[in-house]
Amino acid sequence: xxxxxxxxxxxxxxxxxxxxxxxxxxxxxxxxxxxxxxxxxxxxxxxxxxxxxxxxxxxxxxxxxxxxxxxxxxxxxxxxxxxxxxxxxxxxxxxxxxxxxxxxxxxxxxxxxxxxxxxxxxxxxxxxxxxxxxxxxxxxxxxxxxxxxxxxxxxxxxxxxxxxxxxxxxxxxxxxxxxxxxxxxxxxxxxxxxxxxxxxxxxxxxxxxxxxxxxxxxxxxxxxxxxxxxxxxxxxxxxxxxxx
Amino acid sequence: xxxxxxxxxxxxxxxxxxxxxxxxxxxxxxxxxxxxxxxxxxxxxxxxxxxxxxxxxxxxxxxxxxxxxxxxxxxxxxxxxxxxxxxxxxxxxxxxxxxxxxxxxxxxxxxxxxxxxxxxxxxxxxxxxxxxxxxxxxxxxxxxxxxxxxxxxxxxxxxxxxxxxxxxxxxxxxxxxxxxxxxxxxxxxxxxxxxxxxxxxxxxxxxxxxxxxxxxxxxxxxxxxxxxxxxxxxxxxxxxxxxxxxxxxxxxxxxxxxxxxxxxxxxxx
Amino acid sequence: xxxxxxxxxxxxxxxxxxxxxxxxxxxxxxxxxxxxxxxxxxxxxxxxxxxxxxxxxxxxxxxxxxxxxxxxxxxxxxxxxxxxxxxxxxxxxxxxxxxxxxxxxxxxxxxxxxxxxxxxxxxxxxxxxxxxxxxxxxxxxxxxxxxxxxxxxxxxxxxxxxxxxxxxxxxxxxxxxxxxxxxxxxxxxxxxxxxxxxxxxxxxxxxxxxxxxxxxxxxxxxxxxxxxxxxxxxxxxxxxxxxxxxxxxxxxxxxxxxxxxxxxxxxxxxxxxxxxxxxxxxxxxxxxxxxxxxxxxxxxxxxxxxxxxxxxxxxxxxxxxxxxxxxxxxxxxxxxxxxxxxxxx
Numbered sequence: 001x002x003x004x005x006x007x008x009x010x011x012x013x014x015x016x017x018x019x020x021x022x023x024x025x026x027x028x029x030x031x032x033x034x035x036x037x038x039x040x041x042x043x044x045x046x047x048x049x050x051x052x053x054x055x056x057x058x059x060x061x062x063x064x065x066x067x068x069x070x071x072x073x074x075x076x077x078x079x080x081x082x083x084x085x086x087x088x089x090x091x092x093x094x095x096x097x098x099x100x101x102x103x104x105x106x107x108x109x110x111x112x113x114x115x116x117x118x119x120x121x122x123x124x125x126x127x128x129x130x131x132x133x134x135x136x137x138x139x140x141x142x143x144x145x146x147x148x149x150x151x152x153x154x155x156x157x158x159x160x161x162x163x164x165x166x167x168x169x170x171x172x173x174x175x176x177x178x179x180x181x182x183x184x185x186x187x188x189x190x191x192x193x194x195x196x197x198x199x200x201x202x203x204x205x206x207x208x209x210x211x212x213x214x215x216x217x218x219x220x221x222x223x224x225x226x227x228x229x230x231x232x233x234x235x236x237x238x239x240x241x242x243x244x
Numbered sequence: 245x246x247x248x249x250x251x252x253x254x255x256x257x258x259x260x261x262x263x264x265x266x267x268x269x270x271x272x273x274x275x276x277x278x279x280x281x282x283x284x285x286x287x288x289x290x291x292x293x294x295x296x297x298x299x300x301x302x303x304x305x306x307x308x309x310x311x312x313x314x315x316x317x318x319x320x321x322x323x324x325x326x327x328x329x330x331x332x333x334x335x336x337x338x339x340x341x342x343x344x345x346x347x348x349x350x351x352x353x354x355x356x357x358x359x360x361x362x363x364x365x366x367x368x369x370x371x372x373x374x375x376x377x378x379x380x381x382x383x384x385x386x387x388x389x390x391x392x393x394x395x396x397x398x399x400x401x402x403x404x405x406x407x408x409x410x411x412x413x414x415x416x417x418x419x420x421x422x423x424x425x426x427x428x429x430x431x432x433x434x435x436x437x438x439x440x441x442x443x444x445x446x447x448x449x450x451x452x453x454x455x456x457x458x459x460x461x462x463x464x465x466x467x468x469x470x471x472x473x474x475x476x477x478x479x480x481x482x483x484x485x486x487x488x489x490x491x492x493x494x495x496x497x498x499x500x501x502x503x504x505x506x507x508x509x510x511x512x513x
Numbered sequence: 514x515x516x517x518x519x520x521x522x523x524x525x526x527x528x529x530x531x532x533x534x535x536x537x538x539x540x541x542x543x544x545x546x547x548x549x550x551x552x553x554x555x556x557x558x559x560x561x562x563x564x565x566x567x568x569x570x571x572x573x574x575x576x577x578x579x580x581x582x583x584x585x586x587x588x589x590x591x592x593x594x595x596x597x598x599x600x601x602x603x604x605x606x607x608x609x610x611x612x613x614x615x616x617x618x619x620x621x622x623x624x625x626x627x628x629x630x631x632x633x634x635x636x637x638x639x640x641x642x643x644x645x646x647x648x649x650x651x652x653x654x655x656x657x658x659x660x661x662x663x664x665x666x667x668x669x670x671x672x673x674x675x676x677x678x679x680x681x682x683x684x685x686x687x688x689x690x691x692x693x694x695x696x697x698x699x700x701x702x703x704x705x706x707x708x709x710x711x712x713x714x715x716x717x718x719x720x721x722x723x724x725x726x727x728x729x730x731x732x733x734x735x736x737x738x739x740x741x742x743x744x745x746x747x748x749x750x751x752x753x754x755x756x757x758x759x760x761x762x763x764x765x766x767x768x769x770x771x772x773x774x775x776x777x778x779x780x781x782x783x784x785x786x787x788x789x790x791x792x793x794x795x796x797x798x799x800x801x802x803x804x805x806x807x808x809x810x811x812x813x814x815x816x817x818x819x820x821x822x823x824x825x826x827x828x829x830x831x832x833x834x835x836x837x838x839x840x841x842x843x844x845x846x847x848x849x850x851x852x853x854x855x856x857x858x
Binding site: 079088095103 | 258259455456463
Binding site: 253257258283305382469500505 | 520523676688706707
């Protein structure tokens with residue numbers, strides 16, 4: 001049983017057009033941690049997320065997920081461990097019905113039909129969306145789509161959940177439901193977001209990225225109360241802290 | 245139709261197709277085959293046939309009522325797409341002037357007969373085709389096509405198409421609305437702007453396809469689309485299919501309308 | 514130029530369906546062998562793009578009327594012939610089902626007319642050779658216009674042939690051709706200009722998209738001219754067969770066209786060979802005799818006919834009208850009945 005570790009060691013990444021998106025990034029996330037990744041736009045958050053399951057490979061440095069080093073050969077295996085949820089659920093839900101979307105992962109794992117059916121029910125249940133099973137995605141509201149997108153990723157039972165701006169398109173109620181949901185998950189969670197209140201509610205630890213490198217890494221209670229640090233990164237104190 | 249209207253239209257039928265009536269629950273393969281047989285039978289009638297076509301309206305009528313599809317909606321759609329058929333068909337009365345006697349000195353040109361025949365066939369075929377999709381959700385149509393033997397690559401691609409039609413229409417609509425709001429009269433709706441809009445959409449679509457591909461990879465995609473859902477045949481499906489086949493056979497080869505008419509005549513004389 | 518079911522005959526419909534399905538199967542197989550995994554979602558999403566783009570109306574300069582694109586060439590540029598054909602086939606299928614744009618039986622014709630020609634003829638034989646490696650804007654424009662025009666001309670001409678062979682319309686060949694071809698010439702030019710415009714725009718803003726597509730793929734990874742010609746010959750043979758079947762069963766429609774075009778009279782009916790045999794079969798299966806013209810009045814005494822009205826035996830006798838009225842009323846009553854019971858539930 002792997003330790004569900006996510007470890008970036010001196011990772012650098014340069015895009016084909018020359019942009020250096022990540023510069024010598026290092027951090028270590030252990031089993032069960034929930035970590036927020038914050039930073040200004042263009043700081044490198046999304047690029048970082050794309051390394052989490054091997055869509056992008058570092059130009060130098062190593063990425064270690066579980067007990068596997070990220071290489072072309074291990075990519076497939078790593079994708080079973082890390083579930084990535086995107087900002088736009090329309091990109092994530094690409095099958096004609098919810099059921100087929102959630103079943104996509106398990107089927108690709110080679111599970112047979114009865115097991116797949118159970119897995120789908122389990123995942124949809126977890127996000128309180130079982131009644132949406134036979135609907136096509138375009139009949140769902142954004143909140144429902146986000147929930148189903150999460151279900152589609154959970155269905156492969158990853159150890160680590162990586163999410164990029166999970167609540168950006170949600171109305172306040174859906175957002176609250178999402179936050180409550182995330183708090184119940186036992187997976188390791190890595191959440192990149194501008195929604196600092198969400199991070200405060202869900203995460204224990206916070207990593208600040210600036211110009212492709214880590215500039216701060218500590219408990220949420222320290223980082224998200226550090227007004228100066230936040231403003232240096234085009235951020236603000238979480239709104240709920242500003243009223244005082 | 246404007247873009248908005250078309251969008252509404254396709255959305256409306258799509259919503260209808262997810263209803264839960266007896267017709268909707270029928271096996272999609274049965275419905276598909278029944279529809280094809282129906283269409284085939286209707287167009288196999290000779291070009292002057294009118295009377296024998298009439299009983300065929302029973303099929304779309306039953307689909308509409310049992311399937312709870314609004315009559316006006318179907319009627320309007322048939323009406324809307326009729327111009328092409330009318331345009332071609334209207335040449336018939338002009339070109340075919342052989343006279344045909346109806347009764348007691350009243351004649352009509354054969355061209356009008358064939359025109360009416362065309363319009364009847366048109367109404368029957370278009371309404372039945374619409375009713376097929378109004379009573380069968382598109383994902384089910386795709387599954388049926390795959391089970392009936394179409395290549396799975398084609399069907400997978402068809403499913404993607406369906407899935408993203410609504411997403412893309414929405415994206416397009418936003419741009420088109422922005423264009424329309426800033427074009428006064430017809431200026432601004434010219435080809436140049438169109439090319440620009442489509443070019444932007446094109447690029448966005450390619451980018452979206454990349455993101456979708458990434459999402460697929462993230463969930464283990466390796467090149468083969470997994471397939472599910474086999475339909476089982478139920479008694480109701482068999483009864484349906486057989487009834488339709490029998491109905492078509494009888495009304496194609498026996499002039500029921502004529503026989504009925506003669507019977508009535510016999511009664512009254 | 515979508516074909517409608519009402520103008521189609523079963524034989525033509527089936528023939529074209531066979532051709533289209535065969536091409537779909539062939540394309541799927543060819544694609545499966547050397548597909549880039551990325552193409553699968555790309556095909557579907559591009560299809561949705563074309564579908565949406567087709568819904569946008571623009572005004573055609575000079576005429577004031579509005580038009581929309583067909584998209585065959587642009588799709589083939591980005592996807593290559595096989596993938597583009599599959600994408601177009603699906604788009605047409607969705608259009609036929611949801612919008613009743615073209616009939617379901619006529620779908621076979623429409624997929625062929627609007628899919629085969631741009632993907633397998635317009636693009637490989639005209640666009641690619643002219644556009645070359647896609648670096649010169651002018652060559653792209655010429656290539657786009659030429660391929661669009663020719664694809665649409667072929668498509669329009671096919672519609673004429675299909676309608677003619679179906680025999681439901683009285684339009685003579687000559688008139689129909691004169692109606693279809695010039696209009697589609699104009700449409701083709703506009704389509705070509707738009708296609709070129711899009712390609713050039715994309716080249717300017719995101720050139721890597723085009724580079725990754727069929728510009729860089731060598732031509733013979735796809736089509737060989739030989740295969741295209743073979744396909745054509747096969748189709749010609751099939752259509753020729755269907756044509757002769759029709760010459761025997763629908764002499765009227767074809768007569769008219771031939772008369773109009775050649776100025777000669779009726780077709781001399783074949784007394785030997787397959788034509789009379791087919792005619793016999795047709796007589797037996799067609800229960801209702803075709804209508805007779807008043808000029809060739811024939812009395813056909815029927816056993817139990819009720820001679821309430823004197824006159825010529827035709828299908829639109831009173832019997833037909835009376836029966837017809839009753840049939841329609843019955844159907845309506847059934848419909849209302851069902852509605853009524855449903856509302857009660």
